[in-house]
Amino acid sequence: MTTNSSSISPNPDPQQPKNSAKRLRNFLVVLAAIALSILLVLGSRQQSEKPSLSSLAVNATPLDIALTNNKPTLLEFYANWCTTCQAMADDIKALEDQYADQVNFVMLNVDNSKWLPEISEFEVDGIPHFVFLNATGEALASTIGQQPRQIMSERLAALVENDSLSTAPMAGQTSPIQPMVKAKADDPRGHGGIPVKQSRNL
Numbered sequence: 001m002t003t004n005s006s007s008i009s010p011n012p013d014p015q016q017p018k019n020s021a022k023r024l025r026n027f028l029v030v031l032a033a034i035a036l037s038i039l040l041v042l043g044s045r046q047q048s049e050k051p052s053l054s055s056l057a058v059n060a061t062p063l064d065i066a067l068t069n070n071k072p073t074l075l076e077f078y079a080n081w082c083t084t085c086q087a088m089a090d091d092i093k094a095l096e097d098q099y100a101d102q103v104n105f106v107m108l109n110v111d112n113s114k115w116l117p118e119i120s121e122f123e124v125d126g127i128p129h130f131v132f133l134n135a136t137g138e139a140l141a142s143t144i145g146q147q148p149r150q151i152m153s154e155r156l157a158a159l160v161e162n163d164s165l166s167t168a169p170m171a172g173q174t175s176p177i178q179p180m181v182k183a184k185a186d187d188p189r190g191h192g193g194i195p196v197k198q199s200r201n202l
Contacts, residue, residue, distance in 0.1 A: 050089065050090055051089045051090060051092075051093040052086075052089060053078055053080050053082075053085055053086060053089055053107075054080065056089060056092060056093060056096070056105075056107055057078075057107040057109065059096075060105050060106055060107040061073070061104040061105060061106050062106070063075075063106050063108065063118075065104070066104035066106050066133075067133075067137045069104065070135050070136075071102065071103060071104050071135055072102070072103050072104070072132070072133060072134050072135050072159040072160060072162075073103065073104040073105075073106055073132075073133040073137070074095075074103055074104070074105055074106065074130060074131075074132060074133075074156065074159075075106045075108060075118075075122070075130065075131040075132075075133065076092065076105070076106065076107050076108065076128055076129070076130050077108050077110050077115075077118075077119065077122070077124045077127050077128065077129040077130075077131075078107060078108070078109060078110065078127055078128050079109060079110050079111050079127055079175070079177065080109070080111075081175075082127050082128065082175040083175060084127070084128060084145065084146050084175050085127055085128045085175070087146060088128060088146055088147070091149040091152065092105070094149060095149065095152055095153060095156060098153065098156075099156050099160065102160045103156055103159065103160060110124060110127060110177050122139070122142065124177065125176065125177060126144055126145065126175065126176050126177065127175050127177055128144075128145065128146070128175075129142065129143075129144050130142060130143040130144070130147070130152075132155060132156075132159050132165055134159065134162065135162075140159070140164075140165045141155070141165040143155070
């Protein structure tokens with residue numbers, strides 16, 4: 001009985017299983033590298049996306065609503081050019097997240113002549129300038145300049161509990177503002193030199 005050599009299969013390559021395992025390992029390493037790169041990009045993007053003063057202002061409670069909804073209020077006088085205000089944006093956003101259902105957060109831009117009565121009423125000459133109002137709209141305390149988040153949180157907690165707030169002046173780093181009432185009518189920052197009227201007394 002003869003054997004047909006053409007029907008006998010050749011011996012398998014002993015390197016083939018090793019090569020397949022090596023290719024699979026390399027493929028998994030590439031996949032892991034891609035996944036790690038994506039996570040790093042997403043992580044750095046989230047860290048760089050800090051809240052802006054504009055986004056805080058857009059999401060703020062309008063003043064007229066804050067004064068009528070029977071919740072305490074934190075007024076912040078600010079300007080987009082104020083570096084100290086910008087430095088506190090992260091903390092203010094964190095405080096908003098913490099007290100969103102209990103406190104109105106109101107942002108008043110000092111460059112907007114609409115807020116001249118409030119700027120005069122609360123004697124705002126540096127920003128950020130914070131005013132703590134109780135549920136009936138009465139001003140209980142104010143804080144000027146950059147403040148630690150913990151201090152602001154303690155004051156907001158006292159405001160929510162209707163506890164007394166320290167009236168001792170608390171001042172940190174501020175950005176001075178120019179009174180708009182003294183500006184010339186053709187000065188765009190002066191907004192026409194609109195006269196100031198008093199609305200409420202502290």
